Amino acid sequence: MPQETYSHGHHESVVRTHAGRTAEDSAAYLLPRLSPGMDLLDVGCGPGSITLGLAAAVAPGLATGLDASEEVVGLAALAAAERGVENVRFRAGDVYELPWPDASFDVVHAHQVLHHLADPVAALREMRRVTRPGGLVAVREADFAAMSWYPQLPELEEWMDLYQRIARGNGAEPDGGRRLLGWALEAGFTDVDPSASSWLYATPERRREHGGSWAERVLHSAFAEQALERGLADRPALERISAGWRRWAEDPAGWFLMPSAEILARA
Numbered sequence: 001m002p003q004e005t006y007s008h009g010h011h012e013s014v015v016r017t018h019a020g021r022t023a024e025d026s027a028a029y030l031l032p033r034l035s036p037g038m039d040l041l042d043v044g045c046g047p048g049s050i051t052l053g054l055a056a057a058v059a060p061g062l063a064t065g066l067d068a069s070e071e072v073v074g075l076a077a078l079a080a081a082e083r084g085v086e087n088v089r090f091r092a093g094d095v096y097e098l099p100w101p102d103a104s105f106d107v108v109h110a111h112q113v114l115h116h117l118a119d120p121v122a123a124l125r126e127m128r129r130v131t132r133p134g135g136l137v138a139v140r141e142a143d144f145a146a147m148s149w150y151p152q153l154p155e156l157e158e159w160m161d162l163y164q165r166i167a168r169g170n171g172a173e174p175d176g177g178r179r180l181l182g183w184a185l186e187a188g189f190t191d192v193d194p195s196a197s198s199w200l201y202a203t204p205e206r207r208r209e210h211g212g213s214w215a216e217r218v219l220h221s222a223f224a225e226q227a228l229e230r231g232l233a234d235r236p237a238l239e240r241i242s243a244g245w246r247r248w249a250e251d252p253a254g255w256f257l258m259p260s261a262e263i264l265a266r267a
């Protein structure tokens, strides 16, 4: 496996956020293209909540979730068992070296994975390799610099600056969304359907979820470890940013828009 660092890490505060995602809120652009009996691969599946929704859409076809982290793959398998989903399997592995022969799946999906990688084009080539000719590679990626929020708290500006430096220090491209179409073309896809969609955090519940998660992540997750180890921030700065996130979450006018790019690329 290549020596890359996944910027968010797998602290409970991170994995909890990922486990709240669904196929409906994260893969709506793909769902109408799925039909019963398809074989689907979800790379960088995390705790598997999106994979389970995709599995429902292809049943009785098989959905496979793959992630670099053994730990989250274990959580995904647990979630599947708890929900009694039988047409799904999870395994650890690397998107750069997928453990399947050419043309193994009808659909290969990735959600919020490529902008964490040092070589997203190589990942897309590998995803295409395991897709049957005529099948689909479906990817959705955030664009950090395109995120917007209100009120414009200086602590959130500080958070964005720090996140950009941490991710770029890992060789990743946090503004991956706007580059996704270009990456697909560079990987050799010629038939690519681009789209975009956003998540909005602007209700008390959604603000609590988003602001509360980041307030915790900046103090306790890999975000904090990397910022401190690399001398990008000190503890008081992290405390300040965390408090800023809580202040944002409590503001009844608080708004945070997170846009993502999507592609449906024909293999």
Ligand SMILES: C[S@@+](CC[C@H](N)C(=O)[O-])C[C@H]1O[C@@H](n2cnc3c(N)ncnc32)[C@H](O)[C@@H]1O
Residues within 6 Å of the ligand: 006, 008, 018, 019, 021, 026, 043, 044, 045, 046, 047, 050, 066, 067, 068, 069, 072, 093, 094, 095, 096, 110, 111, 112, 113, 116
């Ligand atoms: C932001 S999370 C997204 C998880 C899930 N797709 C979702 O949207 O909730 C990115 C995931 O990609 C995984 N990942 C990072 N590098 C990887 C690699 N080289 N191969 C496979 N998975 C990888 C991480 O372990 C992490 O679980």
